[in-house]
Amino acid sequence: MEQRCIFAGFGGQGVVSLGALVANAGLADNRHVTFFPSYGIAMRGGMANCTVVVSDEAIGSPIVNEPMVVMVLDEVSYDCFHDKVAPGGLLFVNSSLVKKRTSRTDIKTVYIEATRIAREHGDSRMANMVMLGAVIKLTGIVSFKAVETAINNISSAKLQKLIGKNLQVMKLGFEAAKIEQE
Numbered sequence: 001m002e003q004r005c006i007f008a009g010f011g012g013q014g015v016v017s018l019g020a021l022v023a024n025a026g027l028a029d030n031r032h033v034t035f036f037p038s039y040g041i042a043m044r045g046g047m048a049n050c051t052v053v054v055s056d057e058a059i060g061s062p063i064v065n066e067p068m069v070v071m072v073l074d075e076v077s078y079d080c081f082h083d084k085v086a087p088g089g090l091l092f093v094n095s096s097l098v099k100k101r102t103s104r105t106d107i108k109t110v111y112i113e114a115t116r117i118a119r120e121h122g123d124s125r126m127a128n129m130v131m132l133g134a135v136i137k138l139t140g141i142v143s144f145k146a147v148e149t150a151i152n153n154i155s156s157a158k159l160q161k162l163i164g165k166n167l168q169v170m171k172l173g174f175e176a177a178k179i180e181q182e
Contacts (some may be wrong), residue, residue: 001056003141004064008049008081009073009094011039012126019050022132024150025142026054034062047076054141070137071131072098073114090179092134094127108179110134117176121169129166133173144170 005022009015016037023035037050051064066086072078073094085091086108096115114130135141147170151163 001140002059003052003054003069003139004067004068005052005069005071005141006049006064006081006084007052007071007136008047008077010076011046011048012125013048014125015048015073016050018128018132019052020154021147021150022052022054022142024154027060028054028146028149028153029054029142031056031142032059034059035145036062036064042046047080049077049081049151056174056175059070069135070169073127073131074098075100081120088173090138092131092138093094096127110177112176114162114173114175117172118169121172122165124171126166129170130173130176133175134177136170137174137177138179 007015009018012142018060019035019037023033026033032055034053039048051062053059067084068086068089070081070085071092072081075098078098078100082102085107091102091107091109093111094114095111096113102109112134114127115124117130118124118126155163
């Protein structure tokens with residue numbers, strides 16, 4: 001199995017951190033991974049995205065031209081990436097910030113109010129983790145156990161106290177995930 005993904009949002013939403021977490025979780029699951037971050041010119045508020053490939057086989061290139069999975073956290077990222085989802089692929093949309101609905105009928109779409117869920121459970125900055133829970137449920141890209149291992153390994157001492165909350169909202173995203181458009 002190979003999952004070719006693009007995760008996108010604006011700087012400060014934790015998109016690149018999420019990609020690094022997925023890549024590290026893939027390693028914890030004994031899979032092959034590539035992780036390729038991309039930043040806009042602004043530190044916070046500019047576009048940020050990353051490509052992640054997790055595979056059972058060796059990966060030839062980190063370039064993802066036709067991703068099977070696209071996750072967008074904001075409307076600018078939606079506009080930029082929703083048309084890039086390969087036919088038959090999955091589009092995950094943070095519907096708290098993206099009010100648009102895709103008209104594509106060749107993909108499956110998942111709308112999750114990630115920012116609302118994260119805010120209700122302590123901090124809207126955890127919306128990325130809500131979305132990760134949904135991605136895990138519907139793709140099986142990595143295991144929960146691997147995410148727990150990876151988040152403990154890569155979190156700074158300052159962020160260690162937030163791991164439990166992040167895993168909690170990730171589970172809420174897992175529970176909320178359902179395909180709304182097929």
